[in-house]
Amino acid sequence: MSRRKRHLGHRGHRKHQPLRITSMMDILTVLLLFLLKSFVVDGEAHTPAAGVELPLSSSTIKPESSIVIAINGGDILVANELVARVTASNANTDMMIEELADRLEATRDQTIALHGRRGDEVEFDGKITIQGDRDMPFQILQRVMFTCNMIGYDNIALAVIQSS
Amino acid sequence: MVEADLDIMPLMNLFVVLIPMLLLSAVFIELSSIEMNLPSPDATASTPKQRLELAVTIADEAYVVEGRGLRRQKIERDADAAYDELQDTLETIASGHPDNKEIVIVSPGDTEYQELITVMDISREAGMPAISLVGASAR
Structure with missing residues (x-):
């Protein structure tokens, strides 16, 4: 019984869940564009x-x-x-x-x-x-x-x- | 059908490197400049006609404001409001002589650059943007 219970408890983690990084990618993309734009190329x-x-x-x-x-x-x-x-x-x-x-x-x-x-x-x-x-x-x-x-x-x- | 995930790990690697690099090299200070126009060495000095010849001398104790036909005025340099007082004085002169755009700042060799820039700022704000710097002989 206890074995079965543990098994059930771990089931959620075992199922492959991709990391949700879409929002982070959004931030990074904006930041990257902003920094590239402000990058000093004028000398x-x-x-x-x-x-x-x-x-x-x-x-x-x-x-x-x-x-x-x-x-x-x-x-x-x-x-x-x-x-x-x-x-x-x-x-x-x-x-x-x-x-x-x-x-x-x-x-x-x-x-x-x-x-x-x-x-x-x-x-x-x-x-x-x-x-x-x-x-x-x-x-x-x-x-x-x-x-x-x-x-x-x-x-x-x-x-x-x-x-x- | 198995839904394939977009493999964004290489992109992430790129971002992780690029963003700190750009953040480090980014310049957040707003630089500006003050234009100085010096006479070219072979140009002959044009003879002034009816000029005010306004001069601010940075002396030991005071800023001395002088000009042709003007009362000589001394402004205590140590006072807290020295810069304000200098600005008032220059603005009064500027309002009396709206055509005059020139000012000469006479400074001894040991004046700090920041003070010089501040006096130049005051002159420009008072309406005299054509600033000449002159070195005074050692005290």
Whole structure:
């Protein structure tokens, strides 16, 4: 009797019941589509560089894609690559940052060559985005902007986080 | 007839991998930008005619607002309402000179970037979007 009872009790489980995952699949599909859509493909101008805390601002202008100079402490990165290091000791010597200037010059020449080969009307728009840490002293920004300007990047955008 | 189940295990495997990956790489911060237009190095400075030459100087203790034909005004930097006061001052000047879109921000080398951005925001909101940054000599 007891054996039979146990048998009956297990009958419901023994019958093959497929897992109902249709609703979960719905959620996952929507989530996947949403995430794929928001996946950033516009380049690094839309992504803050690692370790850089951008300042807050009320500006609502959308950033355009361009080369990015990130300034983190005294490290200056172009396209996520360490190019120069500015310390307080060499801060007062010269406005121009030589290593950065060399790098930007190479990038500029490359861009002009590329646009020329493609036959674009505008050869060089001089667009550049600066992502600076909010604690950075103005001195460093000034030197970076001066260097950009001397090389011909005179259309400078400062990346900020939109504060609501 | 036996009802065949759709085999969605491979799809599930895909989802389980893709969703965490996309969640990690998703950017939830809304970035925006401030446009700065610098004069190109070979351009000659145009001579200003009847310009206000409005300038905000970030000094040790105060923001100093100056301009041609304007009373020099000092706003205590440490005060809580310094930014509001600066905004009021600039808005008053802007309403008196609606044609003036230019402002010069003079800053010493050690001003924090955030403060600079905030002063630029205030200038823009007060109606002067053409901002120039000038470095002041060391104090």
